[in-house]
Amino acid sequence: MVASTETVKQVQELGADRYKYGFSTDIEMDMAPKGVNEDIVRMISAKKEEPEWLLDWRLKAFRAWQEMAEPEWAKVAFPEIDYQDAYYYAAPKSGDKPKSLDEVDPKLLETYEKLGIPLREQEVLAGVEGAPKIAVDAVFDSVSVATTFKRELEKHGVIFCSISEAVKTHPELVRKYLGSVVPFTDNKHACLNSAVFTDGSFVYIPKGVRCPMELSTYFRINAENTGQFERTLIIADDDSYVSYLEGCTAPQRDENQLHAAVVELIALDNAEIKYSTVQNWFPGDENGKGGIYNFVTKRGACRGVKSKIAWTQVETGSAVTWKYPSCILQGDGSVGEFYSVAITNNFQQADTGTKMIHLGKNTTSKIISKGISAGRADQTYRGLVRIGPKADGARNFTQCDSLLIGDKCGAHTVPYIESRNPSATLEHEATTSKISEDQLFYCLSRGMSAEDAVGLIVNGFCKEVMQTLPMEFAVEAQKLIGISLEGSVG
Amino acid sequence: MSAATTDTLQILLAAGPGPGVGPLHDLRDAGRAALAKTGLPGRKTEIWKYTRLKALDGVAWTGPDARPEIDGDWIDAQAGFRDAWRIVLVNGRFDAGLSRLTDLPSAARIAPLPEAAGAHGAVAAALGQLANAERFPMVALNAACLEDGVAIGVEERALLEKPIHVVSITAPGAQPVAAHPRLLIRIGAGAQATLLESHLHLGDGAPAFTNAVLEIIVGEGARLGHYRIHDGPENALFVATTAVSVAGGAQYDAFALNIGAGLARNESMYKLDGERAEIAVNGAYLGVGGAHIDNTTFIDHARPNCQSQETFNGVLSDHARGVFQGKILVRPDAQNTDGHQMHKALLLSGKAEVDAKPELEIYADDVRCGHGATIGALDADQLFYLRARGVDEQAARALLIEAFLLDTVERIQDLAVREAFAEALTGRLRALQSSLAHGEAA
Numbered sequence: 050m051v052a053s054t055e056t057v058k059q060v061q062e063l064g065a066d067r068y069k070y071g072f073s074t075d076i077e078m079d080m081a082p083k084g085v086n087e088d089i090v091r092m093i094s095a096k097k098e099e100p101e102w103l104l105d106w107r108l109k110a111f112r113a114w115q116e117m118a119e120p121e122w123a124k125v126a127f128p129e130i131d132y133q134d135a136y137y138y139a140a141p142k143s144g145d146k147p148k149s150l151d152e153v154d155p156k157l158l159e160t161y162e163k164l165g166i167p168l169r170e171q172e173v174l175a176g177v178e179g180a181p182k183i184a185v186d187a188v189f190d191s192v193s194v195a196t197t198f199k200r201e202l203e204k205h206g207v208i209f210c211s212i213s214e215a216v217k218t219h220p221e222l223v224r225k226y227l228g229s230v231v232p233f234t235d236n237k238h239a240c241l242n243s244a245v246f247t248d249g250s251f252v253y254i255p256k257g258v259r260c261p262m263e264l265s266t267y268f269r270i271n272a273e274n275t276g277q278f279e280r281t282l283i284i285a286d287d288d289s290y291v292s293y294l295e296g297c298t299a300p301q302r303d304e305n306q307l308h309a310a311v312v313e314l315i316a317l318d319n320a321e322i323k324y325s326t327v328q329n330w331f332p333g334d335e336n337g338k339g340g341i342y343n344f345v346t347k348r349g350a351c352r353g354v355k356s357k358i359a360w361t362q363v364e365t366g367s368a369v370t371w372k373y374p375s376c377i378l379q380g381d382g383s384v385g386e387f388y389s390v391a392i393t394n395n396f397q398q399a400d401t402g403t404k405m406i407h408l409g410k411n412t413t414s415k416i417i418s419k420g421i422s423a424g425r426a427d428q429t430y431r432g433l434v435r436i437g438p439k440a441d442g443a444r445n446f447t448q449c450d451s452l453l454i455g456d457k458c459g460a461h462t463v464p465y466i467e468s469r470n471p472s473a474t475l476e477h478e479a480t481t482s483k484i485s486e487d488q489l490f491y492c493l494s495r496g497m498s499a500e501d502a503v504g505l506i507v508n509g510f511c512k513e514v515m516q517t518l519p520m521e522f523a524v525e526a527q528k529l530i531g532i533s534l535e536g537s538v539g
Numbered sequence: 540m541s542a543a544t545t546d547t548l549q550i551l552l553a554a555g556p557g558p559g560v561g562p563l564h565d566l567r568d569a570g571r572a573a574l575a576k577t578g579l580p581g582r583k584t585e586i587w588k589y590t591r592l593k594a595l596d597g598v599a600w601t602g603p604d605a606r607p608e609i610d611g612d613w614i615d616a617q618a619g620f621r622d623a624w625r626i627v628l629v630n631g632r633f634d635a636g637l638s639r640l641t642d643l644p645s646a647a648r649i650a651p652l653p654e655a656a657g658a659h660g661a662v663a664a665a666l667g668q669l670a671n672a673e674r675f676p677m678v679a680l681n682a683a684c685l686e687d688g689v690a691i692g693v694e695e696r697a698l699l700e701k702p703i704h705v706v707s708i709t710a711p712g713a714q715p716v717a718a719h720p721r722l723l724i725r726i727g728a729g730a731q732a733t734l735l736e737s738h739l740h741l742g743d744g745a746p747a748f749t750n751a752v753l754e755i756i757v758g759e760g761a762r763l764g765h766y767r768i769h770d771g772p773e774n775a776l777f778v779a780t781t782a783v784s785v786a787g788g789a790q791y792d793a794f795a796l797n798i799g800a801g802l803a804r805n806e807s808m809y810k811l812d813g814e815r816a817e818i819a820v821n822g823a824y825l826g827v828g829g830a831h832i833d834n835t836t837f838i839d840h841a842r843p844n845c846q847s848q849e850t851f852n853g854v855l856s857d858h859a860r861g862v863f864q865g866k867i868l869v870r871p872d873a874q875n876t877d878g879h880q881m882h883k884a885l886l887l888s889g890k891a892e893v894d895a896k897p898e899l900e901i902y903a904d905d906v907r908c909g910h911g912a913t914i915g916a917l918d919a920d921q922l923f924y925l926r927a928r929g930v931d932e933q934a935a936r937a938l939l940i941e942a943f944l945l946d947t948v949e950r951i952q953d954l955a956v957r958e959a960f961a962e963a964l965t966g967r968l969r970a971l972q973s974s975l976a977h978g979e980a981a
Contacts, residue, residue, distance in 0.1 A: 436914075451899075451901070453903075453906070454904065456871065456905075458902075460899075461899055461901060462910070463896070463899075464896065464897060464898075464912070465894070465895075466895040466897075466914065467894045467895075468886060468894075468914040469891075469892045470886070470889065471889055471891065471915075471916045473914070473915065474914070474915040475912070475913060476911075476913050477895075477912040477913070479897070479911070480908065480909040481899055481906055481909065482906065482908075
């Protein structure tokens, strides 16, 4: 009992100052008027110089959105969102689109430097010899500011650019796949995104190409009262492979900001997409004030035979998380994987999980979810595994483990398991426990501090997921786990 | 609520006794009022996600009056357990003539519900407390149509040497019948008792709807074994809502066996309401033809140092559908909780379906909670093992199915009940052997 009393005290003492990305950049912004209506949608589309079909699609989405009800089934509670009290378009002011990084506002570059995101290719090259290269698309509020290593990628036929650019340069691909995995009617948040999405990344890996470097997008919400609505579309053609990383931060602000993104992945025959996220949006302060509402729809379609989509997520930020990266396993022999670590502390709430929809024969899926709840946080794993009548020989394995730190937090598991095929095999396992006194004692008796011990034990608890992250991300994620749980155990 | 279900509700209410007088009228009025707000469970009700009561629609339901003749020998043959005190309910009404309550010790009181509620303030006060009409529409429907039922009381520290056997028969005559059996069972502190429930069906083909509600209060340090068997034909709908509160140091052991061919839903709530309470809630189901069998349980760990254990195994053949929803709630103060749950299902046919939703909701940190769920076909290795030892395919399959279901029956603490349930199950399996052997209806 003593330990848990101390825990509560420590958590209370813990300032939000540990969120080191909480600074904001003072930069001149181009903002649309507050609120959302058809004119705003038209304005965004016009700013992006979009073709008619895309504007029509946005308007259709907007009209559907007005009719749609908020999803209410998730175990999260927050005041009703006033959609008219936010800006839907905010872009750093600059004359023409910068042709090279030298033309980009130095303040922007500084921001990314502070965040530790190298936008200057030479800096990466000047680093340790043999250091892996990562191409980055940096999205600042509503627009993509820079995409690195484009030329090198072009040599391999890989298209990696902002989605606004792709609409202009590769309209046929965008038109074919946009909304094909997440239709705008999917849910209210995805619908709003379809109407007002401002930017995001586009990736196309041609047939037989193994993408020579990790691709990465870095999302930054900066402006006050803005919502961020980015849209990511990744297409891996036959026999290709790509690993994609996504990171996100936002300044520390008192009001809640909305982030409603949509990510669509398409894997064709024998293609593999590995999508990793380290989500570190501002979680709000220790009293639950401020923080990002992270309402994200992520879905991948394994359309081809033996295709594979693997989602890995480390969720440490956001005041409220509502996110279910899913796989639709259409192609025979296709594989879906979901690895997740979610950490909630203070007043954070997270309702996250996955959906694995088995349609093709011999499809397999694996779900490993590790949830850690501390402070007064509430966390839910919500998942669906559905085996269709034609999915002969399908297999699923699910493991959800929750760890509770302190007696004021909650951890919940809500899996839906549906099978309509006798040749399918499904296994689901879930446990909830606390850090054992024995493990703590063992570490402490070897001279570790309580905090280091908890960090070590939690990292061990999450090991299976951390191993699936690309190396440079794993290091960051490991540190983040330590920071997120700082002071949660006495 | 759709127009069809609104009509259905009106028909069901009209078949009931209507608002009126008597000791139960408060409950009836409250039930009607709750239904006026919620209506019958529909598509939007999350806890009814996998089970629809569409079969209730479009049937001219009537009340319990018209019933065929029932003789005691038929009950003996169907319900077994001859050596038990027997309470018979026909279409929800207590039938003293068919019941067998001679030599009941004075420590056990069994009385029709209106009489007991009129005579004992405690009975009237307890009714509707655990099974809340405002939260559960089917409880509200039961209350709205309530005219009879049985109250069972076991005095403190009494040890009942024989089980109490409730035989609830839904017997449509020529007309479709809707029955709403209701039981209130209070086990005094330190008492020990066994409660058996057999839900039977007697009729010539008219549809039958049973909507039973049981409220069970287990006093401090008491022990109750509670075992239910349900059987019925294809056009029988069976819904039972059971709400149990278990006081400190008490033990409650329950088992539900479902072998009916129609729709069956067992929704049960268990509240561990005192320290060191222990419950074991197990069950088995066998669905063939168009059967739909739903076991929905909610285990509420409200106090520290309690234990719960739950295991359900099910076998589904033909185009049967199985549903298992099991939730464990651990409240903020319920430290040192042990809660374990397991659901396993075997799918024998390409048209069968199973939906499972095991759920944990945990607000205390010093807990050891877990659930598991598996769904699959018969294990090919196990089949091979038996075949290699000269057992033919059909017998090998039958053996594995039987072992799979008996695995949970083994958990019944009462030996006599365990044997009787095992027999009922194996008897049914043998009768179905040829169709189960191939996984499809013959």
